[in-house]
Amino acid sequence: MLDQYLALSIIGVIILVLGLALLIGKRKGGYVLTLLGALWLLTMVIYYAFVYAGVYKSGLYPVANVIGVLLIVIGLGAVLYYWARAGVLRGVGK
Amino acid sequence: MGSRTMATSLWVVAFVIAAIFIGFILMIGFDILAKGLDKPSEWLITQPFVVLGRDALFAIAGVLWAIGTIIFFMELSGWTIKGWRIVRQVIRWDAIDVSVTALSAAVYGGALAATGGIPIIPGFTWVRPANALAPLFGILFGVPGALGTSIGNFIADALAGYLGVGSIGGFIGNFIIAYVPYKLMKDHSFRTPRSLIEFYVWGVLVGSVWCSLYISWWLDFMEPVIGLPKSFIWGFFAPWVIFNNSFITAIVSPILGFILYPPIKARGLYWADRIKFQQ
Numbered sequence: 334m335l336d337q338y339l340a341l342s343i344i345g346v347i348i349l350v351l352g353l354a355l356l357i358g359k360r361k362g363g364y365v366l367t368l369l370g371a372l373w374l375l376t377m378v379i380y381y382a383f384v385y386a387g388v389y390k391s392g393l394y395p396v397a398n399v400i401g402v403l404l405i406v407i408g409l410g411a412v413l414y415y416w417a418r419a420g421v422l423r424g425v426g427k
Numbered sequence: 428m429g430s431r432t433m434a435t436s437l438w439v440v441a442f443v444i445a446a447i448f449i450g451f452i453l454m455i456g457f458d459i460l461a462k463g464l465d466k467p468s469e470w471l472i473t474q475p476f477v478v479l480g481r482d483a484l485f486a487i488a489g490v491l492w493a494i495g496t497i498i499f500f501m502e503l504s505g506w507t508i509k510g511w512r513i514v515r516q517v518i519r520w521d522a523i524d525v526s527v528t529a530l531s532a533a534v535y536g537g538a539l540a541a542t543g544g545i546p547i548i549p550g551f552t553w554v555r556p557a558n559a560l561a562p563l564f565g566i567l568f569g570v571p572g573a574l575g576t577s578i579g580n581f582i583a584d585a586l587a588g589y590l591g592v593g594s595i596g597g598f599i600g601n602f603i604i605a606y607v608p609y610k611l612m613k614d615h616s617f618r619t620p621r622s623l624i625e626f627y628v629w630g631v632l633v634g635s636v637w638c639s640l641y642i643s644w645w646l647d648f649m650e651p652v653i654g655l656p657k658s659f660i661w662g663f664f665a666p667w668v669i670f671n672n673s674f675i676t677a678i679v680s681p682i683l684g685f686i687l688y689p690p691i692k693a694r695g696l697y698w699a700d701r702i703k704f705q706q
Contacts, residue, residue, distance in 0.1 A: 337592040337652060364525040365574070372532060372578050379585040389588045394543065397586040401540025404582070408533020412526045421523060421694055 338380065345373035434620075441620035445681070448627045452674050459670065467663040472670050481647075481661050488644035495641050498606065499599045502570050507704070508610075515705040524571045527696065531564040531575020532582065539583035558604075558672050559679035562630040565605025566615045566684060567691045569698025573605035593653050596645030600638040604672065607634040609698065617684040626681060635672035639665050 349370025356363030379400075383389050388396055416422050458471040467473050476484060501507065507516045518524060538557035561580075564572035580601040584590040608630035609615075614622035643665040646655050655664070691697050 338590075340592065341590070341594070362520050364522070365520045365528060365571075368525055368529060369574070369578060372529075372582065376582050376585045376590065379582070380590050383585070383588070393586070393588055397540050397543055397588075400586055401537045401543065401583075404533050404537030405541065406537075408530060408537060412530040412533070415522075415526055416694075419522070421696065423694075 338377070342374070342377045345370055345377055348373055437620040441623040444624050445627055445677075448631060448673075449677050452670070452677050455670055456674060467666065470666060472666040473662060476661050476666055481657055484640070484661050484665070485644065485647055488640035488647075491637055491640050492644040495599060495603050495637065499602055502606070503574070509704055517703040517705065518570055519701065520571075523696070524701070527568045527571040528575040528578070531568060531572045532578035535560050535564065535576050535579030536582035536586070537579075539579065540586040543583070543587050555671055556675050556679070559675045559683060561601060561604040561672075562608045562626075562634055562676055562680055563684050563687065565607070565609035566612065566626075566630070567687060567697060569609055569702055570606075572698070573602045573609060576605040577602040591653060592649050593642070593646050593655075596642040596649075600642040600645075603641055604634045604638045607637060615684075615697075615699075616688050617681055618688070623681060626684070627677065630680065631673050631677045635669050635676065638672060639668035642668065 347370075348366055352363055352366030352368070352370045354363075355361075356367055383393075413422070455470075455472045462469045468477065479487070498508075501513075502516075505516060505518065506513055508514075509516075535557060538560060539555055542556045561576045564576050566572075568575070577598045581590075581594055581598050584594045584597060608626060611629040611633070612622065612625040614625060616622050617626065643660050646653055646660050646664065647657055650657060650660075688697075692700070695701070
């Protein structure tokens, strides 16, 4: 039977390739599918990195807590920075 | 009766309903603590599951799973249900919508991981204070926010050591938590009695139950791969997920929603200002 983590990785690759194809073809949904595929694969990278580093066996916390905080800070910071530059924070997103 | 008296009465009704919801959920929490985490079959919240039994639950949850899955793919492919009809919806999926999805994913996934570390069911769930954010992302941002919630939960699964085929159920299950109040509440402002009552019915009760049954059905169906006993899924996991979701959502989400709605709306990020429907 196919390993479930390999199956999840293949699903991520399919979503990413589909998203990139839509993006190259300038079709709607390309951005979001690419984002979904990229974050899906990022999740798989986190999983394999944790397995390789033995984090799941040695104890997840506080490693996972720290990554969680970093995820919030980097994600929120990047989006707010983009919104500030695009004028969304001044209401240009309307 | 004057309109002012009427408005006051409606607020009283809304607060009474909110108090009943919160009181009931706290009662369930105290019941779990009193009986012990190791005796799920005795919990008050488990009794409907005991009465119905695995086969009936599997059948009911199967219907909800099918509906939820169809809705998930329908919404992402640009179709939705409006006024009992299937209509085309125009989500721009431009840089702003995609950034909303990324923001929801990063904040929800990050918050779940940052507050993790209290394992209740090894391998499948944990006490999740960040759950309060899931319905809000749907209510405020619509489908892009709901999709971000799905991705955030998926990332959090990897950070918590729960990633597996079961996470696919969690992916769409978390979309449902955000989607149900987004779609079924008529007033998303958290500023009227109607908005508050609608949130407790759709955001707390229906969303939590649907999400729990969705994921549980998937875990049951994938049992040969995942290996979780069916008695454990329906006798512990399902009721616990309902309690875990509704507990924090009932208490924290309305406060956050009240604070966040005006700035989101003022900046043109509220979903109703960005989505168009075609009949």
